[in-house]
Amino acid sequence: MSDDNANAVDDNAVDDDVDDGNELPGAHAIDVLAYLVESIVEDPDGVEVELDDTGSRVRLNVTVSPGDMGRVIGKRGRVANAIRTVVRAAAVRDELEVDVEFVD
Numbered sequence: 001m002s003d004d005n006a007n008a009v010d011d012n013a014v015d016d017d018v019d020d021g022n023e024l025p026g027a028h029a030i031d032v033l034a035y036l037v038e039s040i041v042e043d044p045d046g047v048e049v050e051l052d053d054t055g056s057r058v059r060l061n062v063t064v065s066p067g068d069m070g071r072v073i074g075k076r077g078r079v080a081n082a083i084r085t086v087v088r089a090a091a092v093r094d095e096l097e098v099d100v101e102f103v104d
Helices: 027-040 066-073 075-091
Strands: 048-052 058-063 098-103
Touching: 027 048, 027 058, 027 066, 027 075, 066 075, 066 098, 075 098
Parallel strands: 058 098
Antiparallel strands: 048 058
16 A cells, blocks of 8 residues: 555545534434424424523423324323433434423
8 A cells, every 4th residue: 555545535534523513402302303293293394393401401392283282192191202212312412411392
């Protein structure tokens, strides 16, 4: 291997340590939450995810169309709890702890 090849830079390499400073806190968690809720409801355009980071933990407030709240909550809250679990796992990538609240 020549010195030119040894010092070559791989243009396809991704640097995960670069912080562009323009990303919302919890961006991955917000994206996962929006995707999950929009997949469940009948009116995906009625889904709104609001970020509230005023407390010690990031809080994601979800609002859906009135007829879709039952679908998101599920029987005995099982769907809502499953969504919370998946979103908390996604928030690990953002190095955050999040709470998900479903707002009427």
